[in-house]
């Protein structure tokens with residue numbers, strides 16, 4: 771199992787983070803959702819998308835903390851927490867690093883950081899794809915629901931939580 775180096779993201783990571791997101795959604799999650807949902811969940815990585823990400827990253831009104839997991843100097847996964855909302859915002863692993871415990875190691879790091887930021891629980895909307903991953907990492911199901919995308923389309927999700 772590769773031992774990832776986990777650190778806070780910087781703006782130089784923007785393209786790699788978005789590419790990781792794109793591949794995780796369009797390959798790993800592809801069996802669980804229709805194509806039009808995948809396209810909206812993660813659009814093609816172009817300069818406009820990178821610029822939009824960077825704008826949100828530097829503005830960061832929500833206080834989102836993004837972390838990346840590197841293997842041999844390349845980004846293999848990223849994840850995020852939002853302390854003000856007690857929220858786990860994301861965990862995405864590049865498909866070529868799937869099932870090598872990188873997601874679990876990143877998640878453990880996010881939980882330790884969450885505790886350091888005085889969070890006592892983490893809440894998230896899990897994709898159907900990630901449900902078993904979160905269950906395997908000690909998360910519990912609150913209820914099944916729908917996550918609303920910007921277009922108004924909805925995708926099935928699972929509201930989950932973990933007390934830290």
Ligand SMILES: CC(C)(COP(=O)(O)OP(=O)(O)OC[C@H]1O[C@@H](n2cnc3c(N)ncnc32)[C@H](O)[C@@H]1OP(=O)(O)O)[C@@H](O)C(=O)NCCC(=O)NCCS
Pocket residue numbers: 794795798799860861862863864867868869870871872873874875895896897899900902903904906907
């Ligand atoms: C969910 C995700 C982050 C898991 O990352 P990962 O690094 O492959 O996960 P791990 O290797 O740490 O898996 C740990 C355990 O979780 C469970 N698990 C992970 N993926 C699973 C799958 N596809 N099916 C069943 N169980 C799974 C297993 O118990 C696994 O242990 P095992 O490999 O020894 O059986 C990754 O599949 C991903 O990026 N998915 C697409 C994007 C997504 O939906 N992200 C979540 C948004 S809420």
